Amino acid sequence: MKTPYSYQLEVANKIRDAIDNGKNVILEMPTGSGKTFTALYALQIYDHFMVNTRTVSQYQPWEREARELDITYAGLIGKTRVCRKPYRKVKVGNKVKYKTSKCTWTEKGVRQYCEEYAYEINYEALREKGIYRYCIEASKCPYFELKINQNAKMYLSTYVGFFLNFAPVKHHIAVFDEAHNLMNLNDFIEFNISKEELLKLIKHTDGAEREYLIEVKKFLDGDINTIPIPPTNISEETEEIYDALKEYDPEIWRIYRDDKKYRMKPIDPSYLLRKLDGYQWIMMSGTMFSDDYIQNVLHLSNYERISAKPFEPNIQYYLYDDEKLNYNFSKRDGLTQKTVEVVKRLKAEDGITLIVVSSYQMAEWFKGVADYIETPKTKLDEVKKRGLIVAVARGKITEGVEFVENGRSLIRRVIIVNLPYPQTNDPYFRDVVDYVTKVWGQKTMWKLMNEIAYITVRQAIGRAVRGPQDKAEVYFLDIRFRSLFARLGLSEEVQL
Ligand code: SF4
Known part of the structure; x- marks a missing residue:
């Protein structure tokens, strides 16, 4: 099994001390210095932890080091990448959404499962292949069991999975990889509504739903200030628009308009980071923010700053x-x-x-x-x-x-x-x-x-x-x- 260099061991011990003392961690180590290995080496003594990356492809270093350290893992992956059943594309606003089959559902009080459903996870095969290949190559489809798995030591998710609650599993110790990206966290929840699609939606609905969508357009155009309340029984597409508007707080959100679309986005850099309350977080990157910025702009506190700059x-x-x-x-x-x-x-x-x-x-x-x-x-x-x-x-x-x-x-x-x-x-x-x-x-x-x-x-x-x-x-x-x-x-x- 791979063993740490002395500077990695020193950092790993500091991480454990901080966690054991109820602190959060800012970990700063340059690319190539074994940051992922060091963090995993430190965290392997805890029952469970989760790792959040910007994209699913950034799971790879974590999967590789988990293999080295014999750490079991599970996690979240895009369903459309691995689902074996047909799915269809639906346009909502100017976003393409996918309508996939259900993995599991209840019928007359009885739990039902997709015929491809894998009830067991083979952790060794998973470790050998990585999440994506394992999902594709396993005889039955492990997508859902991986997503809801609480037993593996490490749970892999993305920032979106964590901050927008797509990940059903959240462990108390939460790592954020390449955490300098958290500076642009609000980009992840920007909501776009295409003007053309909204007009089409208005044209193809009627009654109270149509009235509602007309009011939505007025609101997005800045002609009225209050967020319209939808009637009951609205279509899925209209509901998506309502879900986005529900979040709108005039103090924190802004709407941007161009010829083609409306763009809604929060302007407070600390907005999503409030969701870290109650977790012990580890933010790691080759380039971490200053304490001043972390405390006074991102409003995060109670952390140890641990750095190693071997190069x-x-x-x-x-x-x-x-x-x-x-x-x-x-x-x-x-x-x-x-x-x-x-x-x-x-x-x-x-x-x-x-x-x-x-x-x-x-x-x-x-x-x-x-x-x-x-x-x-x-x-x-x-x-x-x-x-x-x-x-x-x-x-x-x-x-x-x-x-x-x-x-x-x-x-x-x-x-x-x-x-x-x-x-x-x-x-x-x-x-x-x-x-x-x-x-x-x-x-x-x-x-x-x-x-x-x-x-x-x-x-x-x-x-x-x-x-x-x-x-x-x-x-x-x-x-x-x-x-x-x-x-x-x-x-x-x-x-x-
Ligand atoms: S279990 Fe797998 S194949 Fe079945 S619906 Fe879910 S993702 Fe698709």
Whole structure:
């Protein structure tokens, strides 16, 4: 059985101490340092725990390490991916919903089961194959038993499964993987209603239901302020709309309208996290939020912060010390040529030099110089893996491209041109900023902005060092990076 390195053992012991003392945990360990293994190693002594990932495909590292440690698991998977019975697609609003067969139901007081239903779970076969393959290859369909299984030590679910209550099993210890994503948690519950579909629904209904839908349209258009109350006996499609509107609280939710749809979304960053009350949570990521942000914006408390940064000595940081390189929005236009010159000078002799800028417009500055420039249409498999690569903060490259060959990172240098504050021209983000400012003050708004910039920078740096053998140099051009010096663990001495 796999055994932990000394730094992993130290972290695992700290996690157990925190859990045993009734605390929550913020766990910060970089990619490649064995974060998943360390967390599982720590948690294996408890009867049960659950792990929540952003998507089902992110179960894989947990399944792999559970195999190493002989941990039994079950969990939630998309029914349409594994159901053996036919299903049909139905459009609700502009979302496609699937109508699947029932796994189990009651008829005249007697419990009935689908003829494919598997009553038993073979944990060993499950561990060997992983949830998806096990569901597909088992002689009977284990989907439902896996979903309601309380016996396995680990229960795998997604953020949506946890926060929107799709997961019927919730263990008291709840892990959230890649927890920096919780910053965008409200994206998961955004509700879209297509204008065309709503009009069609109005056209094809009659009586009280039709009257109700007309009022719904007025509400969504902003013509009336009160949420309409539906009549009894409405269709499933109308009920879905009502279910979404029920959540609406004018203090916390906003409605956005364009030509095609209505978009309803909460603007309080801590809105869904209130559902963590009563759980002992572990938030883990290579890049975790500051305590200030966690406590004052996300409103989470009673936690131990546990960090291990075994690769930090492999990263060398430099601030390009030139007062003229101030990329404040009002000053940056005259900096194109100078920036390109500096970047050409800093290009690594071999491997990849990754340049990170805050917008697609800035990325264009490097036309004719760079080997690849990210655009809004970039597809992950078309990104070249050599030379100068320009990536846009929070874009596809910094979030998802692996520049690794034979287990080694190809990135030698990362040049972060400017402080990647989020774009405030997005109406949703503007509302979040206004809300945070109104409720918690101007200072908190800046905490939010700085936190987003900081997480983005760390994510970009994390692309370069994927394991203990990787080394990278990181250059900051924007003189305003001085304000993030302490957070980045830098000191004045690292200037060029
Ligand atoms: S038991 Fe399996 S095959 Fe039967 S309805 Fe449920 S998911 Fe589909």
